[in-house]
Amino acid sequence: MGILKILVVVIFGVVLHGIESLGEGLLVFDYYKETCPFVEDIVRRQVEIAVHKDPRMAASLLRLHFHDCFVMGCDASVLLDSIDEMVSEKQAAPNLNSLRGFSIIDEIKYILEEACPYTVSCSDILTIAARDAVRGGPEWAVLLGRKDSLKASFDGANKYIPSPNSSxxxxxxxxxxxxxxxxxxxxxxxxxxxxxxxxxxxxxxxxxxxxxxxxxxxxxxxxxxxxxxxxxxxxxxxxxxxxxxxxxxxxxxxxxxxxxxxxxxxxxxxxxxxxxxxxxxxxxxxxxxxxxxxxxxxxxxxxxxxxxxxxxGNINVLTSHEGEVRRNCRFINH
CATH class of the missing domain: 1.10.420.10 (Peroxidase, domain 2)
Known part of the structure; x- marks a missing residue:
C-alpha cells in the first residue's frame, strides 16, 4: 500500500505540473493587474484624445491591428522601422503611405514607460487601442500577455495582407x-x-x-x-x-x-x-x-x-520568452 500511495502522489504531481505548464504562455485578461493596473485606462484615454482630434484615427488604429496580425501574427512587427538589413513592413505595398496611427502608439508607449517601465508590450498596446477605437460599437475584454517580435517581414506584408481589389x-x-x-x-x-x-x-x-x-x-x-x-x-x-x-x-x-x-x-x-x-x-x-x-x-x-x-487578436502570438517587451515600439531592444 505504501508503494501505491507513493505512485499516486508522483502521478498526481506530474499531472498537476502538466496543467501548470499548459497555463504558462497563455493570454489572460488580468495580465497587468499587479505590474501595471492602469494600462487600459491610459490607452483608452489616449485613444479618445486621438480620435477626438482626428475621427478617422479610429479606423486607422483598427486597421493597424489587422495589418499587424496578418503578418507573422499579432506581435507588433508592423511597428518596427527599417534598420540595417531589416526592411520595415511599413515599406510594403499594402502599407506604404497608407497605414496610420504609429505616432499614437508611440505616445501611448511613452506614457506607459513612464508609469510602468519595461512592462507593457507594444503588441498589447496595439490590441487594446484597436478595441478602444471601436467607439459606439461593441465592447469586449482584451486578452493580454503578448510579447513583441524581434523582426519584421517586408515580404510577408506584401504576400499576406489582402489587396482592396482581391477576388x-x-x-x-x-x-x-x-x-x-x-x-x-x-x-x-x-x-x-x-x-x-x-x-x-x-x-x-x-x-x-x-x-x-x-x-x-x-x-x-x-x-x-x-x-x-x-x-x-x-x-x-x-x-x-x-x-x-x-x-x-x-x-x-x-x-x-x-x-x-x-x-x-x-x-x-x-x-x-x-x-x-x-x-x-x-x-x-x-x-x-x-x-x-x-x-x-x-x-x-x-x-x-x-x-x-x-x-x-490571438493569431500566432508570442508569449513568455518567445519575444520581448520593447522599450520603443519602433526598434528591438539592444
Missing part, C-alpha cells in the same frame, strides 16, 4: 492562412463601416466595366441604379492622378460603427472591390444570406464581430 477566392485563402474562416471574413469586413480609403484603393472598382453595365435586362438595370454613387466616386477620384484623395468606406454613417456596411454591399455600394465581391462573386449565395442577417440585426453583427476580432 473573393483570394480573400478566403488569405483568411484561411491565418486560421480564420469565411464567417470571420464577412464579420471583419464589417469594420469598413468606419474610415476612409484612398482613391488609389478604389479607382479600379469605380472605373471597371461591370458585366451587363451597358447591356439590358436585370443586370443592366441593377447597375444603372448605382450610377449616381459611381458618379460621386468618380468626381472624387479621376482616372489618373489624385491618388491620395479619400472617400468614406460607408457613405451612410461614415463616423459611426454600425451594421450599415452590410446594407451598402447589398445595394452594390461597397467602396472597395474587396467589399463588392462578397456579393458579386458569392455564386452559392451563402455569404449573401449571412450579410442579410447582419444587415437586419446589428446586435448579431456586434456579437459576431467580438468573437472574430478576439480570434484574430
Amino acid at each position: 473573393l477566392e483570394t480573400l478566403i485563402a488569405n483568411f484561411q492562412q491565418q486560421g480564420l474562416n469565411v464567417q470571420d471574413l464577412i464579420v471583419l469586413s464589417g469594420s469598413h463601416t468606419i474610415g476612409k480609403a484612398r482613391c488609389l484603393s478604389f479607382r479600379q472598382r469605380v472605373y471597371e466595366m461591370n458585366e451587363g453595365e451597358e447591356g439590358g435586362g436585370e443586370e443592366g438595370d441593377r447597375y444603372k441604379r448605382y450610377n449616381t454613387y459611381k458618379r460621386i466616386l468618380r468626381s472624387i477620384c479621376p482616372k489618373t492622378g489624385q491618388d491620395q484623395r479619400v472617400a468614406p468606406l460607408d457613405f451612410r454613417t461614415p463616423a459611426r460603427f454600425d451594421n450599415h456596411y452590410f446594407l451598402n454591399i447589398l445595394e452594390g455600394k461597397g467602396l472597395l472591390g474587396s467589399d463588392d465581391v462578397l456579393i458579386t462573386q458569392d455564386y452559392e449565395g451563402e455569404i449573401r444570406r449571412q450579410v442579410w442577417s447582419y444587415a437586419s440585426d446589428q446586435t448579431l453583427f456586434f456579437d459576431s464581430f467580438v468573437k472574430s476580432i478576439v480570434k484574430m
Whole structure:
C-alpha cells in the first residue's frame, strides 16, 4: 500500500505540473493587474484624445491591428522601422503611405514607460487601442500577455495582407492562412463601416466595366441604379492622378460603427472591390444570406464581430520568452 500511495502522489504531481505548464504562455485578461493596473485606462484615454482630434484615427488604429496580425501574427512587427538589413513592413505595398496611427502608439508607449517601465508590450498596446477605437460599437475584454517580435517581414506584408481589389477566392485563402474562416471574413469586413480609403484603393472598382453595365435586362438595370454613387466616386477620384484623395468606406454613417456596411454591399455600394465581391462573386449565395442577417440585426453583427476580432487578436502570438517587451515600439531592444 505504501508503494501505491507513493505512485499516486508522483502521478498526481506530474499531472498537476502538466496543467501548470499548459497555463504558462497563455493570454489572460488580468495580465497587468499587479505590474501595471492602469494600462487600459491610459490607452483608452489616449485613444479618445486621438480620435477626438482626428475621427478617422479610429479606423486607422483598427486597421493597424489587422495589418499587424496578418503578418507573422499579432506581435507588433508592423511597428518596427527599417534598420540595417531589416526592411520595415511599413515599406510594403499594402502599407506604404497608407497605414496610420504609429505616432499614437508611440505616445501611448511613452506614457506607459513612464508609469510602468519595461512592462507593457507594444503588441498589447496595439490590441487594446484597436478595441478602444471601436467607439459606439461593441465592447469586449482584451486578452493580454503578448510579447513583441524581434523582426519584421517586408515580404510577408506584401504576400499576406489582402489587396482592396482581391477576388473573393483570394480573400478566403488569405483568411484561411491565418486560421480564420469565411464567417470571420464577412464579420471583419464589417469594420469598413468606419474610415476612409484612398482613391488609389478604389479607382479600379469605380472605373471597371461591370458585366451587363451597358447591356439590358436585370443586370443592366441593377447597375444603372448605382450610377449616381459611381458618379460621386468618380468626381472624387479621376482616372489618373489624385491618388491620395479619400472617400468614406460607408457613405451612410461614415463616423459611426454600425451594421450599415452590410446594407451598402447589398445595394452594390461597397467602396472597395474587396467589399463588392462578397456579393458579386458569392455564386452559392451563402455569404449573401449571412450579410442579410447582419444587415437586419446589428446586435448579431456586434456579437459576431467580438468573437472574430478576439480570434484574430490571438493569431500566432508570442508569449513568455518567445519575444520581448520593447522599450520603443519602433526598434528591438539592444
